[in-house]
Amino acid sequence: MKQLARRIVYWFGLNKDVEDYVKACVICHQMTAISKKAPYSRWIPTTKPFSRIHADFFHFDRKVFLVVVDSFTKWIELEYMRFGLPDVVVTDGGPPFNSDKFVTFLENQGILVMKSPPYHPESNGQAERTVRGSDKKIKKKE
Numbered sequence: 687m688k689q690l691a692r693r694i695v696y697w698f699g700l701n702k703d704v705e706d707y708v709k710a711c712v713i714c715h716q717m718t719a720i721s722k723k724a725p726y727s728r729w730i731p732t733t734k735p736f737s738r739i740h741a742d743f744f745h746f747d748r749k750v751f752l753v754v755v756d757s758f759t760k761w762i763e764l765e766y767m768r769f770g771l772p773d774v775v776v777t778d779g780g781p782p783f784n785s786d787k788f789v790t791f792l793e794n795q796g797i798l799v800m801k802s803p804p805y806h807p808e809s810n811g812q813a814e815r816t817v818r819g820s821d822k823k824i825k826k827k828e
Contacts, residue, residue, distance in 0.1 A: 732758040743767070743795070774798045 697703075708714055732738050738757040743750055750767040775792055777783035779801035789799050 729757065735759045735761070743771075771795055772797055774800060776800045776802065778802050 729738070735758050736756050739754050740757060741752065741754045743752055745751075750770060752763075752765045752767055754763040754765075755761070773796075775797055777799075782788075783801070792799050
């Protein structure tokens with residue numbers, strides 16, 4: 687920007703004025719990544735795809751997105767959360783949904799976590815019916 691400004695016009699203190707202008711720019715600050723040193727985490731290296739994923743929500747243009755990244759392949763799944771975050775998540779309490787970190791993550795988002803009783807899949811009927819229907823559709827395509 688300084689080079690462009692110098693080609694068009696010049697005054698004493700031009701560089702400082704341009705720098706001050708950019709420092710005061712609200713949009714510039716919103717778009718600039720904050721370069722703070724994050725604490726180092728030593729993740730155990732993964733040896734196969736989707737053995738560990740990393741997920742987070744982010745906001746862009748007043749919309750919420752969910753991003754999921756596979757630690758092995760770096761495959762990215764990005765999903766626009768059309769209806770926002772759920773109020774309640776109901777699972778069967780199986781290992782993928784039973785982690786303290788997963789439950790805490792949902793609760794920190796203000797999401798109530800509920801589990802159907804063990805050995806009673808019918809109490810999470812909506813998900814069970816969807817799994818059954820999806821299973822049939824996948825088998826038809828094979």
